[in-house]
Amino acid sequence: MDYKKITDEIAKKVLSYNQDTSGWRVIKVSKNITVASKPSKEYSGNIYRGEGIIKEVPSKIIPFMYLPEYRNKWDKALQSYKLLEKIDQDTGIYHSVTHSYGMGLISSRDFVDLVHVKPYPGGILTTNSVSVEYSRCPPTPSCVRGYNNPCGYVCSPLPENPEHSKLVVFIQPELGGMLPYSVVETAIPTTLINLITETRAGLKGLKDHN
Numbered sequence: 001m002d003y004k005k006i007t008d009e010i011a012k013k014v015l016s017y018n019q020d021t022s023g024w025r026v027i028k029v030s031k032n033i034t035v036a037s038k039p040s041k042e043y044s045g046n047i048y049r050g051e052g053i054i055k056e057v058p059s060k061i062i063p064f065m066y067l068p069e070y071r072n073k074w075d076k077a078l079q080s081y082k083l084l085e086k087i088d089q090d091t092g093i094y095h096s097v098t099h100s101y102g103m104g105l106i107s108s109r110d111f112v113d114l115v116h117v118k119p120y121p122g123g124i125l126t127t128n129s130v131s132v133e134y135s136r137c138p139p140t141p142s143c144v145r146g147y148n149n150p151c152g153y154v155c156s157p158l159p160e161n162p163e164h165s166k167l168v169v170f171i172q173p174e175l176g177g178m179l180p181y182s183v184v185e186t187a188i189p190t191t192l193i194n195l196i197t198e199t200r201a202g203l204k205g206l207k208d209h210n
Contacts (some may be wrong), residue, residue, distance in 0.1 A: 001132065003087050007116035010081055011128040014152035015120075015206035017047065017170045024049060028189040033196045035189040039170045042149040045184070047172040049148060050192030056203050058125040058155035058165050064206070065199055066115055066127050068094070074202030077101075077191060079108065084137055090117045095137050100202060109175055123162075128152045147174040 024036035033052035040047040054061055064070045071081050079097040079162045086092045115129045131148040139145035149172040158164045169192055175184060 003085060003091060006114060006130065006132070007091055007118075007128060008129050009127065010114075010150045010152070011118050011145060013115065013150040014154065017049070017150075017152075018154045027185075028193065030193050031197050033193050035118065035192050037189075040149065041173055042172055043179075045172065045174065046055055047149075047170060048188050048192060050169040050171075050189075050196055052167055052200075053158070054155075054165050054167050054194040054196070054200055055163070055165065056207075058123055058157060061155050061165055061199065061203065062117060062127060062153060063146045064126045064203055066094075066117070070202070070206075071158060074198050074205075075195070076198060077194060084112070086135060087114075090132060091115070093132065093134055097143060101191075102183070105183060106175065106179060107177070109146040110139075110143045111138050111146050111148055111173075113117065120194060125159045126152055126154050133194055144176045146176050148172070149174065161177060167199070169195060 017098060022036045025038060026034060026036045028035040031098050035048060035050045037046040037048045068081050068083055077098055079094045079099050081094065084093045084095050092115055093112065094115055095110065095112050098108055111131055112134045113129045114132045115127055118126050118128055120126065129148060129152055130150050150170045154168045156166050158166060
């Protein structure tokens, strides 16, 4: 599998999502985080965008969000998250297992994702991910295998306050199983708000601890 080619394509898509300002519909606002959605070009569902400010610089936020040694400590949505294979310094294949959601309404899911970290001028740092087939981590009966269409984090320093960053998260997951559309439409915005809220709290805890 040509991982370099895949990550280049995904990075272009994530950048294009970030530059695309038209057609987004705000569906939830909570804790100074805004979630919007629009029809996806990748599958029959929506692409979701979560956006919020974090009191930290991108070079601290992005590693905290995707490296297992950090993420396993703060992300309450995940049962487990681990690196399956390191491809290069900025690229790896990761396996995540979610907790069930909504008192069992959505059962546990797992995802195998190729993740690539890419910087851009101006101190911007991004993660760029997509689900991949990986023979050493086949689906298991204990959870439903989901599929992440191109997704990622775009983290940019605020020009007026460079010690703070704007974090934008794009996701468009296919959760698998027989889930009603209305359940997915409720669950994903909440998941995005929790992700950004828990990142904020986890980073603050890390700072306070140090």
